[in-house]
Every structure is written in structure tokens, then in C-alpha cells.
Amino acid sequence: MGRKTNGNNRKKSKNSVEKKKLIIRAATEVFAGKGFHSCRISDIASRAGVAYGLVYHYFENKEEILNTIFDKNWGLLNSLLEDLAGRDIPLRQKMTELASLILDAYRMVPELIHVMVIEIARSSRQLSRPRLDQYVRSLEQLGSILAHHQRQGEIRADLDCRLLAYQFFGALELVLTGYLLHMLPGNDRDFEAIKKQVIDVFLAGVA
Amino acid sequence: MGRKTNGNNRKKSKNSVEKKKLIIRAATEVFAGKGFHSCRISDIASRAGVAYGLVYHYFENKEEILNTIFDKNWGLLNSLLEDLAGRDIPLRQKMTELASLILDAYRMVPELIHVMVIEIARSSRQLSRPRLDQYVRSLEQLGSILAHHQRQGEIRADLDCRLLAYQFFGALELVLTGYLLHMLPGNDRDFEAIKKQVIDVFLAGVA
DNA sequence: CCGTGTGTTGACGTTGGAGTCAATCGGCGG
DNA sequence: CCGCCGATTGACTCCAACGTCAACACACGG
The missing domain is CATH 1.10.10.60 (Homeodomain-like)
Incomplete structure (x- = not known):
């Protein structure tokens, strides 16, 4: 060969x-x-x-294969988040870039995203420590981005940004799951509409 | 014995x-x-x-045990949803009852909810057909409840209620996961605050 | 008091699949 | 042209866990 x-x-x-x-x-x-x-x-x-x-x-074993897949790709998400944290752009744009990364990734390599979302994120118990840490880090990072914009007055002061991060991620994730399990039908046009709705509702909700 | x-x-x-x-x-x-x-x-x-x-x-086997657990308890959720669909009360109250059922259930029997959310909901592949159907049915039911309130003008006309259902459920679910994996700290006082925030942000977002 | 049943036990046979390993291949450097 | 060493193969060993089953316990009805 x-x-x-x-x-x-x-x-x-x-x-x-x-x-x-x-x-x-x-x-x-x-x-x-x-x-x-x-x-x-x-x-x-x-x-x-x-x-x-x-x-x-x-x-080494099956587990290590899964970890390899996870690490390489989750790293992409984390670096986008770190990048966004440093940039001085409107909140909407940040949320759009975040949602785009995730939803567009699905459009490109659905099987990969399937594995990331379904198989890994929710394995909880067998989710080895490093995996869980990355997961948490993403949420925390998003939380602090939101907190920054809260200080700017773009987000109501009475909201807990940490919790908001979970809410946003969760919404995005279940919408994606809907597609993965073929509960929600969708073509490329729909995809943009979905992205827009998830972000619109979130931003209107926190403003 | x-x-x-x-x-x-x-x-x-x-x-x-x-x-x-x-x-x-x-x-x-x-x-x-x-x-x-x-x-x-x-x-x-x-x-x-x-x-x-x-x-x-x-x-019969391990699978059947899991199914038994799932069926009995998911049935509770579905019957609440059916009940809510028939009642003529404000949207906020419906969302509150829904969130309460789920979050309070966690407070009462965390292990059970852990199994329901983490182990079952996301097993996708091995999720046997009846299980998946119940899952979908809940989402659809919530979607049609939302659609009803949309016709009343309580929800913006440009939003897809089906998708909204996924967004709300997803937000609730990941917040719960945060607790289950001990990412989010919480006592009883926090619990009410969380419930309130998730609902507030959602309602403000769709209004 | 025995006979029948469900309830209960844990040892046993079976098997799917993980992980090992000795053997072979094949390219490269000398 | 040769010999080394990583790449590659797939048969084999081994074991954990499943599901079975024959035997025992115990309550009740006759």
C-alpha cells in the first residue's frame, strides 16, 4: 500500500x-x-x-479513539470562544459566529457532529475528566463573554450570565439533536432561518 | 422474606x-x-x-428495566403537557408548570432524573422506537401549545413554534445537566431563581 | 399433612469481543 | 543486494457478563 x-x-x-x-x-x-x-x-x-x-x-483502545476525535474538534470551538472573548464586536455578531461554527460544521460533516453531540457530550459518567473539563471550559468562556457585554449594558443586569451560557448552548444543542435524529426536517435555506431564530430569541430575551 | x-x-x-x-x-x-x-x-x-x-x-433484560423506568416517568411529563394544552391559562403559567415539573422532580429524585436526562434522552441510536416517539411527542405537544398562544398574539408571528419548543427544552435540559454533572452549584433558593430566569428569558425572547 | 405455585437462589455454559502476538511484508539506508 | 525496522496481518487467548436452569424455600389450599 x-x-x-x-x-x-x-x-x-x-x-x-x-x-x-x-x-x-x-x-x-x-x-x-x-x-x-x-x-x-x-x-x-x-x-x-x-x-x-x-x-x-x-x-490504546476504543476510548482513546473517541478522545482523539473529541479533543481535536472541541479544541476548535474553544479557540473560537477565546478569540471572540478578545474581540471588540457587537454581541449579536459573536453569537452568530458561535452558532455558525456549530451549525455549519454540521452541514459539512454531519457524522462528526453526531458523534460530538450525541455520543460524547452526554456520556457524563464515562466522560473522562479532561473531556468534561473542556466541556465546562467552553461554557465558562461563553459565560464570561456574556458577562462582559452585561457590563456594557447589552444584557439585563438581573441575569446570571453563567446560566445564560447554559441556556444558549442547550437551545442550540437540542435543535441540532432534532436534526440528528431526523425529528426536524431541514435544507440549507432552513438552516439560516434556524440560526437566526435561535439568536433572535436569545438576544431579545436578554436585552 | x-x-x-x-x-x-x-x-x-x-x-x-x-x-x-x-x-x-x-x-x-x-x-x-x-x-x-x-x-x-x-x-x-x-x-x-x-x-x-x-x-x-x-x-427480560437490562434494556427492559431501562424502558420501564423511562415509560413510567416520561408518561408523567406527557400527561402534564396534554393537560396544559387543554387549559385556558396564561403562557407564563404553563411554562412555569412545565419547568417546575422537571426541576422539582430533580430536587425530589435526582438519580431518577439523572437517568432520564443523561442516559436515555441522548442514546439516540439504541433509543428504541417507542422511546424516541415519546420524546418527539413531548416536543410536538409543547410546539402546538406554543402555536396556540402565538395565534393569541402572545408570541411573535415570525417564529417557528416547533423550533421554539426545542429551544426551550434544550435550555432547560442543559441547565439541568449542569447540575447533574456538578458544573453548576445550587441550593433550593437558587433553584427558584433558575426556573425564573429560564422562563423570563424565554418569554421576553418570544414576546 | 402433603401437593402445587410462585418466589428465590447462585452455579454453570456460552459467547461476543477486547487485546495479544508471532509472523510476514515492504521500503530505505548502507 | 542485504538487513533492519516500522507497518501490517489475522488467528488466538482470555474473560467478563449474559441468560439459563435445576434445585430449594415457603405459603397456601385442599
Whole structure:
């Protein structure tokens, strides 16, 4: 299968990195399709078109695959949030960028988002500590962004911003779940309308 | 263990009904503690203080236990929603009753709510059809309640009530999750404040 | 007082699937 | 051309947990 191993470093061939990605992609699809718990390593291997044992060559176990998927992608969300915290733009624009990242990501790679939202976020008990911390960090970050705008008078003073962050995230998340479970029908035009409504209602609610 | 089997019907002694409840209670605690997937039947049996095999005397398998828990309690939610749909009271009062049912239930039996929210609602793939249907039905019911008030002019005409239902539920749910995962601290006083804020923001947002 | 039933027990057989590993492949450097 | 070493394979071992089942307990009716 491998071709030229060009002048990279010796330890990891370029090919090996590709293989790892291949397995991650396959795992994402399988997790989305059968769920994390009910799929077997062999499902991932055969979906990726590699031997059973190879999965263990690249990953400790199933859990580590899930963690890898989570870390890489949740990191994107966190860095957007950190970025937004530093920028001096209207609240609406911040909320729009946040909602866009999440909803657009779904449009691009629905299986990935399925795994992120359904399989990981709510596993609670088996959600390993680092995972939970990232989750919490996102919420806290959003909370402090909101608090900043509250000081500017854009948000009513009597509201708890920490709680508001949970409310907004929750609303976004269940709307997404509706799509994931095919409860809500939707095409691209609808998507923009949804984004708009979620943000409008939130902003009108806190103003 | 058994005492008098009084003049009940012959098939099921009163005692047997109690035993079944005992197992359900134990299962709820265990599910909440270790998660549905990672707990064993033997965990439930020993928590209930009964023999392993007895669990199979009362239930087909682990899945059926979960379904039993779900059905009984989600039914309560659905009947409240149906009730609210028929009553002629202000929107605020309806939302308050709904939020109260959910949040107060948590205050009474946190482990149960933990299982309902975390373990069941988001299992999606393995969520058996009847379960999913009940879930959807609740959302639809709330959606039509909102639509009714929209016709009365209490909700802006440009909003999609179906989507609003998802937004409200989602907000409530993630706030609850915050508590369940101990991300949000809370005592009884806070609880009322939270309920108020979630409803206030929603109503202000849709008005 | 025995016979029948449901209630209850825990050891046992089975199995799905995780994780191991010895063997083979294949590219690259020498 | 050779030998090394990472990449790759899939058969095999092992075990946890499921679900079964034969036997025992105990209450009641006859």
C-alpha cells in the first residue's frame, strides 16, 4: 500500500500519519452509525479497510479513539470562544459566529457532529475528566463573554450570565439533536432561518 | 422474606410487586452511578440485595428495566403537557408548570432524573422506537401549545413554534445537566431563581 | 399433612469481543 | 543486494457478563 517515504523523519512515515487519519475517519462514521458502545473494534477496522490489529497499533483502545476525535474538534470551538472573548464586536455578531461554527460544521460533516453531540457530550459518567473539563471550559468562556457585554449594558443586569451560557448552548444543542435524529426536517435555506431564530430569541430575551 | 399473601389475586403476590419496585429503584441508582452501559446486572442485583437470577425473573433484560423506568416517568411529563394544552391559562403559567415539573422532580429524585436526562434522552441510536416517539411527542405537544398562544398574539408571528419548543427544552435540559454533572452549584433558593430566569428569558425572547 | 405455585437462589455454559502476538511484508539506508 | 525496522496481518487467548436452569424455600389450599 505504501509508496515513497520521502525525506521526513524516520520514526513516523508520512504514510503512517495518513493511516491514522483513515482510522479516525472510519471510527467517526462507525460511531455515528451504530453508537460508540455498540460498535466493535472490528467494525472500525473493516470500515477503514485495515486489519483488526492495526487499530491497536495506533490506539490504546476504543476510548482513546473517541478522545482523539473529541479533543481535536472541541479544541476548535474553544479557540473560537477565546478569540471572540478578545474581540471588540457587537454581541449579536459573536453569537452568530458561535452558532455558525456549530451549525455549519454540521452541514459539512454531519457524522462528526453526531458523534460530538450525541455520543460524547452526554456520556457524563464515562466522560473522562479532561473531556468534561473542556466541556465546562467552553461554557465558562461563553459565560464570561456574556458577562462582559452585561457590563456594557447589552444584557439585563438581573441575569446570571453563567446560566445564560447554559441556556444558549442547550437551545442550540437540542435543535441540532432534532436534526440528528431526523425529528426536524431541514435544507440549507432552513438552516439560516434556524440560526437566526435561535439568536433572535436569545438576544431579545436578554436585552 | 414473604409474609401473608392476603386475599389478592393468585398470580402475583403483593410481595412480588414490591420486589419488582425494589429492583427498579436499585437499577435507577446503579444507572445513575455507573451509567447504563457500564453497569452489570449483578450490580443491580446486589444493590437490591437479591439474587442475580431474580432480576431475570422480573425483567427480560437490562434494556427492559431501562424502558420501564423511562415509560413510567416520561408518561408523567406527557400527561402534564396534554393537560396544559387543554387549559385556558396564561403562557407564563404553563411554562412555569412545565419547568417546575422537571426541576422539582430533580430536587425530589435526582438519580431518577439523572437517568432520564443523561442516559436515555441522548442514546439516540439504541433509543428504541417507542422511546424516541415519546420524546418527539413531548416536543410536538409543547410546539402546538406554543402555536396556540402565538395565534393569541402572545408570541411573535415570525417564529417557528416547533423550533421554539426545542429551544426551550434544550435550555432547560442543559441547565439541568449542569447540575447533574456538578458544573453548576445550587441550593433550593437558587433553584427558584433558575426556573425564573429560564422562563423570563424565554418569554421576553418570544414576546 | 402433603401437593402445587410462585418466589428465590447462585452455579454453570456460552459467547461476543477486547487485546495479544508471532509472523510476514515492504521500503530505505548502507 | 542485504538487513533492519516500522507497518501490517489475522488467528488466538482470555474473560467478563449474559441468560439459563435445576434445585430449594415457603405459603397456601385442599
